[in-house]
Amino acid sequence: MRHLLTTKDLSKTDALRILDTATQMAATQEREVRKLPTLRGKTVVNLFFEDSTRTRISFEAAAKRLSADVINFSAKGSSVSKGESLKDTALTLQAMGADAVVVRHWASGAAYQLAHGGWLHGSVLNAGDGTHQHPTQSLLDAFTIRKHLAPGGDLEGVTVAIVGDVLHSRVARSNVYLLTTLGAKVVLVAPPTLVPVGIEPWPCDVVHTLDQALDTYEIDALMMLRVQRERMTGGGFFPSPNEYSRIFGLDGDRLRRLPDHAIVMHPGPMNRGLEISAEAADSPRSVIVEQVANGVAVRMAALYLLLAGEEAAQ
Amino acid sequence: MTGTIMGAADISRALTRIAHEIVERNDGAADVVLMGIPTRGLPIAHRLAARIAEIEPAFDAELATGALDITMYRDDLFKNPTRAIGTTSVPDTGIDDAVVVLVDDVFHTGRTIRAALDAIRDLGRPRAVQLAALVDRGHRELPIRADFVGKNIPTSRSERVDVRLEEIDGEDAVILRKGE
Amino acid sequence: MSRPIVIKNANLYGDTVASLLIENGVITKVADTIETPDDAVVVEADGLVVLPGLVDLHTHLREPGREDAETIETGSRAAARGGWTAVHAMANTNPVADTAGVVEQVYSRGQEIGLIDVYPVGAVTIGLKGEHLSEMGAMASSKARVRLFSDDGVCVYDPVIMRRALEYVKTFDGAVVQHAQDLRLTEGAQMHEGEVSAELGLAGWPAVAEESIVARDALLAEHVGSRVHVQHLSTAGSVEIIRWAKERGIKVTAEATPHHLLLTDESARTYDPLFKVNPPLRTQADVDALRTAVADGTIDIIATDHAPHASEDKDCEWAAASFGMLGLETALGVIQKVLVDTGAATWRDVARLMSEAPARIGQVDHLHGRPIAEGEPANLTLVDPKAAWTVTPEALASRASNTPYGGIELPGRAVATFLRGVPTHLDAQLEGAFA
Numbered sequence: 001m002r003h004l005l006t007t008k009d010l011s012k013t014d015a016l017r018i019l020d021t022a023t024q025m026a027a028t029q030e031r032e033v034r035k036l037p038t039l040r041g042k043t044v045v046n047l048f049f050e051d052s053t054r055t056r057i058s059f060e061a062a063a064k065r066l067s068a069d070v071i072n073f074s075a076k077g078s079s080v081s082k083g084e085s086l087k088d089t090a091l092t093l094q095a096m097g098a099d100a101v102v103v104r105h106w107a108s109g110a111a112y113q114l115a116h117g118g119w120l121h122g123s124v125l126n127a128g129d130g131t132h133q134h135p136t137q138s139l140l141d142a143f144t145i146r147k148h149l150a151p152g153g154d155l156e157g158v159t160v161a162i163v164g165d166v167l168h169s170r171v172a173r174s175n176v177y178l179l180t181t182l183g184a185k186v187v188l189v190a191p192p193t194l195v196p197v198g199i200e201p202w203p204c205d206v207v208h209t210l211d212q213a214l215d216t217y218e219i220d221a222l223m224m225l226r227v228q229r230e231r232m233t234g235g236g237f238f239p240s241p242n243e244y245s246r247i248f249g250l251d252g253d254r255l256r257r258l259p260d261h262a263i264v265m266h267p268g269p270m271n272r273g274l275e276i277s278a279e280a281a282d283s284p285r286s287v288i289v290e291q292v293a294n295g296v297a298v299r300m301a302a303l304y305l306l307l308a309g310e311e312a313a314q
Numbered sequence: 315m316t317g318t319i320m321g322a323a324d325i326s327r328a329l330t331r332i333a334h335e336i337v338e339r340n341d342g343a344a345d346v347v348l349m350g351i352p353t354r355g356l357p358i359a360h361r362l363a364a365r366i367a368e369i370e371p372a373f374d375a376e377l378a379t380g381a382l383d384i385t386m387y388r389d390d391l392f393k394n395p396t397r398a399i400g401t402t403s404v405p406d407t408g409i410d411d412a413v414v415v416l417v418d419d420v421f422h423t424g425r426t427i428r429a430a431l432d433a434i435r436d437l438g439r440p441r442a443v444q445l446a447a448l449v450d451r452g453h454r455e456l457p458i459r460a461d462f463v464g465k466n467i468p469t470s471r472s473e474r475v476d477v478r479l480e481e482i483d484g485e486d487a488v489i490l491r492k493g494e
Numbered sequence: 495m496s497r498p499i500v501i502k503n504a505n506l507y508g509d510t511v512a513s514l515l516i517e518n519g520v521i522t523k524v525a526d527t528i529e530t531p532d533d534a535v536v537v538e539a540d541g542l543v544v545l546p547g548l549v550d551l552h553t554h555l556r557e558p559g560r561e562d563a564e565t566i567e568t569g570s571r572a573a574a575r576g577g578w579t580a581v582h583a584m585a586n587t588n589p590v591a592d593t594a595g596v597v598e599q600v601y602s603r604g605q606e607i608g609l610i611d612v613y614p615v616g617a618v619t620i621g622l623k624g625e626h627l628s629e630m631g632a633m634a635s636s637k638a639r640v641r642l643f644s645d646d647g648v649c650v651y652d653p654v655i656m657r658r659a660l661e662y663v664k665t666f667d668g669a670v671v672q673h674a675q676d677l678r679l680t681e682g683a684q685m686h687e688g689e690v691s692a693e694l695g696l697a698g699w700p701a702v703a704e705e706s707i708v709a710r711d712a713l714l715a716e717h718v719g720s721r722v723h724v725q726h727l728s729t730a731g732s733v734e735i736i737r738w739a740k741e742r743g744i745k746v747t748a749e750a751t752p753h754h755l756l757l758t759d760e761s762a763r764t765y766d767p768l769f770k771v772n773p774p775l776r777t778q779a780d781v782d783a784l785r786t787a788v789a790d791g792t793i794d795i796i797a798t799d800h801a802p803h804a805s806e807d808k809d810c811e812w813a814a815a816s817f818g819m820l821g822l823e824t825a826l827g828v829i830q831k832v833l834v835d836t837g838a839a840t841w842r843d844v845a846r847l848m849s850e851a852p853a854r855i856g857q858v859d860h861l862h863g864r865p866i867a868e869g870e871p872a873n874l875t876l877v878d879p880k881a882a883w884t885v886t887p888e889a890l891a892s893r894a895s896n897t898p899y900g901g902i903e904l905p906g907r908a909v910a911t912f913l914r915g916v917p918t919h920l921d922a923q924l925e926g927a928f929a
Contacts, residue, residue, distance in 0.1 A: 109765030
């Protein structure tokens with residue numbers, strides 16, 4: 001594996017390898033000494049064009065626990081006010097000797113461009129690009145689902161419902177491909193205004209109310225996506241936050257309609273009271289906090305698989 | 315000299331002898347923990363534990379045997395294709411103040427054992443660490459020696475020593491092969 | 495004046511072998527054999543197709559304002575190399591070509607360089623802002639003799655402004671040239687809205703945003719009895735609307751670009767902004783519909799929408815990149831590939847699509863797009879349909895290098911271009927004859 005850019009072209013073998021490696025990484029994190037010497041001498045750059053303290057800290061912890069040197073690089077700029085160009089940034093990182101670049105970017109495709117622009121020799125790890133992909137988020141979701149519902153195996157027979165703003169969600173895009181590759185059935189639940197035109201080839205079902213999803217499917221894992229309030233009002237994608245909550249929010253009543261073994265997930269940060277009620281977020285079925293911990297193990301696995309054996313691969 | 319160097323009976327005798335040596339060296343087996351290095355060090359550790367339990371009935375073979383995956387401690391990670399990471403399991407009692415006997419199939423350059431010593435350090439602080447190997451083929455690259463050896467086999471660098479075990483390979487044998 | 499030129503055994507329009515004599519910028523003889531005057535330059539043209547000099551109705555020359563991307567001079571050279579003898583320069587320069595002063599400057603600069611005739615297109619509204627009509631009458635009566643008006647780059651979106659513009663250009667028998675794009679439906683749009691955009695997470699530019707404006711403008715043109723020309727048609731739906739409008743007798747004409755006839759939205763999978771263009775590359779079904787429409791005459795002309803951009807505007811994130819791609823030097827090769835070599839059109843059709851019809855729509859048909867006949871101006875393009883070449887972006891004459899065809903082989907190219915009998919482009923093999 002040279003780069004980790006999208007879950008769409010990840011084979012089942014590769015996906016399981018990452019999850020298996022993550023399982024071993026998670027085991028090391030229960031020890032007293034959690035630091036491993038594995039990536040000593042390697043430099044990992046966290047290149048963040050978009051603020052995301054949570055994701056950056058998770059990658060930073062993962063890299064440091066593998067003894068890599070970590071450089072955090074916050075690049076300002078947006079589609080409106082261009083800052084330093086992607087190309088110049090890449091050339092700078094190349095000059096610094098980055099072995100891996102973890103990139104978070106507001107533009108879809110930025111990670112792909114970094115990997116294929118010929119500017120960098122290091123591995124590129126996509127930590128979220130625009131509304132395209134966020135592979136490690138979906139890997140940690142898959143890791144969490146597997147741990148609870150299918151230890152050691154694939155996700156054959158598991159039904160996962162993903163609820164919310166699919167149109168703008170890189171988490172949804174990543175999960176649709178990864179979870180189905182692993183054998184799960186994915187159901188997207190969203191208002192038609194937040195479902196992309198051209199979704200037909202996606203390997204999943206689409207329904208338009210959470211109640212319909214609960215009635216129709218035996219849901220094993222229910223993933224609530226973060227909803228941005230500005231899309232509700234100014235964006236005109238939905239009449240009001242209240243109506244969204246009524247139709248798509250996970251409250252106590254809907255929680256109780258899930259099968260007993262079902263888990264509730266959220267990539268964070270949550271809007272309590274909008275897409276998820278406090279009762280649901282804090283219930284014993286919620287694995288939301290665990291997702292965060294699993295994120296470190298999955299990112300350790302990804303960094304290990306990208307960087308160990310790197311020289312031989314080149 | 316190539317071909318089968320040790321047969322099933324030879325391996326069995328060697329392991330029995332090593333088990334006795336471990337008990338003798340440590341005045342019993344009360345504090346002994348066997349840590350097998352995957353892949354083939356692990357079944358050898360289990361066999362040794364079973365033999366020690368025959369000598370010292372108080373020794374709980376199951377409880378006192380663990381696995382020590384050293385992949386993440388290797389110093390040649392970046393020179394080889396990416397390796398899958400194996401399982402490390404430590405006995406519930408931990409390894410603090412125990413006598414840890416590292417168990418491997420072939421003792422060669424010493425680099426694996428160096429990595430194992432690093433891995434052990436991250437798991438706890440044993441009273442002592444000892445090394446048992448079924449075969450010592452020489453060519454040390456580090457100042458490390460074995461405490462218990464099944465058989466010393468002089469080899470040239472280009473030769474390969476294949477240890478085959480019933481649990482993994484369906485037969486017990488040590489085979490010396492010419493290098494490619 | 496210059497020496498006479500004899501073009502021997504050329505294939506006129508790809509269907510008639512004849513020789514041409516050019517004297518003082520005029521074709522003076524067309525015959526099977528021509529007695530070569532003593533001082534004449536002889537071009538052995540066996541196998542070469544002769545077309546009337548190509549006329550582009552849609553070019554961005556970037557001067558004034560973005561001379562780092564293209565100038566009238568570099569653009570003229572690119573045009574000559576592509577086989578063009580005239581181009582219509584779009585108004586979205588800085589300053590905008592919304593006054594007689596700017597259009598005269600552009601026109602004069604083109605004449606001064608002398609490689610092609612540059613015909614400025616005037617802005618419909620002041621500053622392309624879509625609010626107030628520009629002084630179209632002044633531009634029409636200026637030295638530049640502007641007849642086409644366009645806010646290209648943006649749509650004339652306000653239906654009242656569009657109506658008034660259509661009415662107003664009747665004064666001097668002009669036409670409004672529309673960049674059909676519903677602005678509200680395409681806010682932040684990055685590529686064709688469909689299966690590829692859904693997967694790539696790039697904001698969609700729906701086909702309906704073009705089609706609704708095409709339909710509206712056709713109806714407005716009918717209502718006020720004026721002429722509208724629709725630029726860069728990109729969807730199968732737009733083709734249907736144009737077909738319907740023409741059957742109804744509405745004075746509407748339409749163009750297609752070479753890139754919309756060859757490339758699809760699949761190109762966006764590379765996230766390479768070289769494929770970012772407005773309107774966006776569409777699906778294969780749209781490409782097929784456009785090709786059919788070009789072949790059956792629903793689409794009147796091929797125009798390049800040659801849009802040079804400085805490298806920093808393309809060497810960046812897709813969403814931050816500018817829209818547009820180069821086209822002047824590759825158009826003929828692409829058209830040969832997608833229309834001629836596929837049997838969808840003949841070279842005679844190409845003469846109509848890329849010279850005669852655009853000259854007529856641009857009202858420069860007294861000078862360009864003329865028959866290849868005795869007494870006509872010698873604005874000619876010699877095409878070698880067997881001279882395959884691989885596009886090298888840096889080797890193009892444009893100042894910019896944002897071609898989407900880098901590394902792609904095109905089947906043929908213009909090997910010589912003549913503007914009023916003067917060679918403005920000569921392939922290496924022909925240079926010797928003129929030395």
